[in-house]
Amino acid sequence: MRVTVTVNGTTETHDVEARMLLVQYLREVRGLTGTNIGCDTTSCGACTVLLDGESVKSCTLLAAQADGEEITTIEGMAAPDGTLHPIQEAFHQHHGLQCGFCTPGMVMAVASLLKEHPDPSEAEVREGLEGNLCRCTGYHNIVQAVLSAAHSGELVP
Amino acid sequence: MIPASFEYRRAGSVEEALGWLSEDPDSTKLLAGGHSLLPLMKLRLATPGVLVDVGRVPGLSYVRDAGDHVAIGALTRHRDLEISEVARASVPLLAHVAGQVGDPQVRHRGTIGGSLAHGDPASDLPAAVLALDATLVADGPRGRREIAADDFFRGFLETALEPDEMLTEIRVRKAPSGWAFQKFNRRAQDWAIVGVAAVLDGDPRVALVNMGSTTLRARGTEEALAAGADPTDAAARAADGLEPSSDLHASAEYRRHLATVLVRRALVEAAATRG
Numbered sequence: 001m002r003v004t005v006t007v008n009g010t011t012e013t014h015d016v017e018a019r020m021l022l023v024q025y026l027r028e029v030r031g032l033t034g035t036n037i038g039c040d041t042t043s044c045g046a047c048t049v050l051l052d053g054e055s056v057k058s059c060t061l062l063a064a065q066a067d068g069e070e071i072t073t074i075e076g077m078a079a080p081d082g083t084l085h086p087i088q089e090a091f092h093q094h095h096g097l098q099c100g101f102c103t104p105g106m107v108m109a110v111a112s113l114l115k116e117h118p119d120p121s122e123a124e125v126r127e128g129l130e131g132n133l134c135r136c137t138g139y140h141n142i143v144q145a146v147l148s149a150a151h152s153g154e155l156v157p
Numbered sequence: 158m159i160p161a162s163f164e165y166r167r168a169g170s171v172e173e174a175l176g177w178l179s180e181d182p183d184s185t186k187l188l189a190g191g192h193s194l195l196p197l198m199k200l201r202l203a204t205p206g207v208l209v210d211v212g213r214v215p216g217l218s219y220v221r222d223a224g225d226h227v228a229i230g231a232l233t234r235h236r237d238l239e240i241s242e243v244a245r246a247s248v249p250l251l252a253h254v255a256g257q258v259g260d261p262q263v264r265h266r267g268t269i270g271g272s273l274a275h276g277d278p279a280s281d282l283p284a285a286v287l288a289l290d291a292t293l294v295a296d297g298p299r300g301r302r303e304i305a306a307d308d309f310f311r312g313f314l315e316t317a318l319e320p321d322e323m324l325t326e327i328r329v330r331k332a333p334s335g336w337a338f339q340k341f342n343r344r345a346q347d348w349a350i351v352g353v354a355a356v357l358d359g360d361p362r363v364a365l366v367n368m369g370s371t372t373l374r375a376r377g378t379e380e381a382l383a384a385g386a387d388p389t390d391a392a393a394r395a396a397d398g399l400e401p402s403s404d405l406h407a408s409a410e411y412r413r414h415l416a417t418v419l420v421r422r423a424l425v426e427a428a429a430t431r432g
C-alpha cells in the first residue's frame with residue numbers, strides 16, 4: 001500500500017507492506033536510524049517519536065497509521081547547522097546519557113512532556129518519563145537535564 | 158517482531174467500518190489505538206486477515222455533559238479523557254483512571270473503546286466504567302443497542318460485543334465526589350496486580366481489576382456497605398467468592414489479601430472526597 005508521511009518536514013510517498021511498523025519504516029525506508037528498537041514490546045520507549053507533536057512508541061504503530069501525518073524523529077531536533085536543540089543541549093550539559101541507546105527516545109518523550117507540562121515539578125518529570133527506560137544513568141541526570149531544559153527559557157513550543 | 162500479513166483498510170465512517178466488518182466478521186478486526194491489538198499481532202497471538210482502522214473516523218472523540226450523564230465517544234484517547242474539563246468536573250474517577258493507564262505514549266494512542274472492547278481483566282478503565290454503572294452503546298448491522306456494563310464483561314478477553322458490532326459511546330453517571338481508585342503495581346507504567354474503583358454516592362459500587370478472569374464487582378463489600386458496615390469490615394469481604402489467578406507477579410492468595418487492603422483504602426479515600 002502507498003503511504004505518504006512527512007518526517008522532519010520532508011514528505012515522501014512509498015509503497016510499503018500493510019504490516020510494516022512505523023519504526024521499521026523510519027529506519028529502513030527513510031534511512032533514519034536514530035530511532036532505536038529496544039524491547040519491541042511497547043515497554044522501553046527507545047523507539048519514541050512525535051506524531052503530530054505527541055510522543056508515541058513507533059514499534060506499536062503501523063506505517064499505515066502514520067499515512068498523511070507528521071512525524072518528528074531525533075534527526076529533526078537539532079538545527080540544520082548542527083546546533084543542538086535545547087533539550088539535547090541540556091542532556092549534554094547534565095550528562096543525561098551514558099551509552100546513549102535510550103537517548104533518542106528520551107529526548108522525544110521529553111519534547112512531548114514539556115509541551116504538556118512547560119514548567120514540570122521533579123515528580124512530573126519522573127512520571128512523565130515512566131514509558132522510557134534507561135539502563136545506564138539511574139535517571140538522576142536525565143531528570144536534572146529535563147528540569148534545566150524546562151527552565152532554560154529557550155524552548156519554543 | 159512483525160505481524161502476519163493482513164489487508165489494511167481505513168474507515169471514513171462508522172457505516173463503512175461496519176460494512177467491512179460484516180463481510181467477514183470472524184477474520185476482520187477493528188483497529189483503534191492499536192495498543193492492545195498490535196502487540197498481540199506482533200506476537201502472532203492475533204492474526205486477523207483484515208484490519209479496519211477506525212482511528213480517524215470523525216465525530217467519535219468527545220467527552221460531553223449530557224444532562225443526567227456524561228457521554229464519551231469510543232475513540233476518545235486516554236490522554237484526552239485525562240485532561241477533559243467535563244470529565245474532571247463530573248466524573249473525576251474516569252479522568253483520573255485514564256491518567257493511570259500505561260505511560261504517556263500509551264495514553265496518546267489508546268482509546269476508551271479499545272480498552273473496553275479488549276476485555277482484559279488487568280485493564281483499568283473497565284473497572285472504572287463498571288463502578289460508574291455505565292451504559293455501552295454498540296452499533297451493528299442489526300442497529301444500535303445499549304449494554305449495561307454489568308452485562309458487558311463476560312470473560313477473559315471476552316465481551317458482550319458481537320464480532321460485527323462496534324462500540325461507539327460510553328455513558329456514565331455523574332459522580333463528582335465519593336469516588337476513589339487504587340492501583341497496585343510493581344513497576345511504573347505497568348498493569349495493576351490488583352486495582353479497585355469505588356463509587357459511593359448512590360448505590361455503592363466497587364469494581365476490581367485483576368481479581369478474576371474478567372472485570373468484576375466486589376459483591377461482598379457492596380452488600381456489607383449496603384448493610385451499613387464500616388470501611389474496614391466491608392473491605393474484609395472484598396475477595397468473597399472470587400478466584401483470582403496466580404502469575405509471576407502475585408499468587409492468588411496474595412491478590413485476595415491485596416484486594417482487602419486496597420478496597421479499604423479506596424473506601425476511606427472515597428468517603429474523604431465527599432468533603
Ligand SMILES: Cc1cc2nc3c(=O)[nH]c(=O)nc-3n(C[C@H](O)[C@H](O)[C@H](O)COP(=O)(O)OP(=O)(O)OC[C@H]3O[C@@H](n4cnc5c(N)ncnc54)[C@H](O)[C@@H]3O)c2cc1C
Binds near residue numbers: 060187232257282
Ligand atoms: C505498554 C503498555 C502498557 C499498558 N498499560 C495499561 C494499563 O496500565 N492499564 C490499562 O488499562 N491498559 C493498559 N494498556 C492497554 C491500553 O490501555 C490500550 O490502549 C487499550 O487497552 C486498547 O485501546 P486501543 O484503542 O489501543 O485498542 P486496539 O488495540 O486498537 O483494540 C483492542 C481491541 O478492541 C477492539 N476494538 C477497538 N475499538 C473498538 C470499538 N470501538 N468497538 C469494538 N471493538 C473495538 C479491537 O478490534 C481489538 O480487538 C497498556 C498498553 C501497553 C502497550
Ligand code: FES
Binds near residue numbers: 036041042045047
Ligand atoms: S522498542 Fe518500542 S517501546 Fe521498546
Ligand code: FES
Binds near residue numbers: 097102136
Ligand atoms: S544511557 Fe544507556 S540506556 Fe540510557
